[in-house]
Amino acid sequence: MESVFRNATIVLPDEVVTGSVRVADGMIAAIDSGASQLGEDLGGDLLIPGLVELHTDHLENHYRPRPGVYWNPLGALQAHDVQIAGSGITTVFDAVRIGSDPDMPGMGDHVQVLVDAIATGMADGRLRAEHMIHLRCELPSHDVVDDFERFCGLPLVKLASVMDHTPGQRQFQTVSKYRQYYQNRLRLSEAEMDAYIEERHAEQATYSARHRRAIIRRGLEAGIAFASHDDATDAHVAESVADGVSIAEFPTTMIAAEHSHQAGLAVLMGAPNVVRGGSHSGNIAAVDLAREGCLDVLSSDYVPGALIQAAFQLPALTGNVTLPEAIRMVSSTPAKAAHLDDRGEIVVGKRADLVRVRLHGDMPVIKSVWRAGQRVS
Helix, strand or coil, rough: CEEEEEEEEEECCCCCEEEEEEEECCCEEEHHHHHHHCCCCCCCCCEEEEEEEECCCCCHHHCCEECEECHHHHHHHHHHHHHHHHHCCCEEEEEEEEECCCCCCCCHHHHHHHHHHHHHHHHHCCCCCCCEEEEEEEEEECCCHHHHHHHHHCEEEEEEECCCCCCCCCCCHHHHHHHHHHHHHCCCCCHHHHHHHHHHHHHHHHHHHHHHHHHHEEEEEECCEEECCCCCCCHHHHHHHHHHEEEEEECCHHHHHHHHEEEEEEEEEEHHHHHHHHCCCCCCHHHHHHHHHCCEEEEECCCCCCCHHHHHHHHHHHHHCCHHHHHHHHHHHHHHHHHCCCCCCCCCCCCCCEEEEEEEEEEEEEEEEECEEECCC
């Protein structure tokens, strides 16, 4: 099958040109500048690569829309997929948490349900975007290594992150911040919260370091790409480099972000952080990292539509990031960090994942989305 998109404003890896893109058998076959009389007329709209999303918790939100309410997993996946594709995301890593979690009893059973749903949805062709699996590994959990071993050999598992949400470090650099975030959420008294925090510290001392070693060793053997999570110090970054991690997810300090970037890790921050003008948890602002030249990847995190919105906002917000550079942060750079070299840019020979975008003021509006040359939204 062959198609041509003409009269397009094409965002290439390093420049923006006017011209046409020819697609054959799901691949980009040619890029021509200038006018063309053949193909679908995009009327000057932007044509950008399909977005690559490395970390979204959004599937869990559809599966558990309210505390104690669990939706049909395939129904949840389909609703999630519609929103993902409609947001211009053609490759998505659905994040699922592994390791026991007091906030979600029976976590392992829920993970199995979601993993099975993703595998079914991809196998029977019902999904618009291509879905892969991102295992979020909570290192202090006593059973996280067993859960990782259970899932890491599955074909769709391509990415894992090592996390430690123990109070007083990383995301929650003070115990008071942790208490403020969780006490009302967990509905605990002061004494109960004290005991809860003490238990979290005891779990970390017992499990965290050895679980990290075991998971990274096993995951690298399986060919999985790794992300660190909430690095805050030089020591955290050095540990990530030594472990062979390729992505620094949500560093919480400028020092950690700068040193991760300098070490060759892809520094990932949340697109909602850009759109909102800062972190919802009070950590470093993504725009500040972009201004310093050490922001590499954006993730929609908890709002799928934030990914494309942030990419188009960054040039104006920073003054030093061009549109091609911003688009790379949501397409080719995350693809390469996850070991996907066949997509993420409008280049001859790459997969024809494409998004037609029209600007209304400074707001990008997605008009059409193609995955491997097939219209999906």
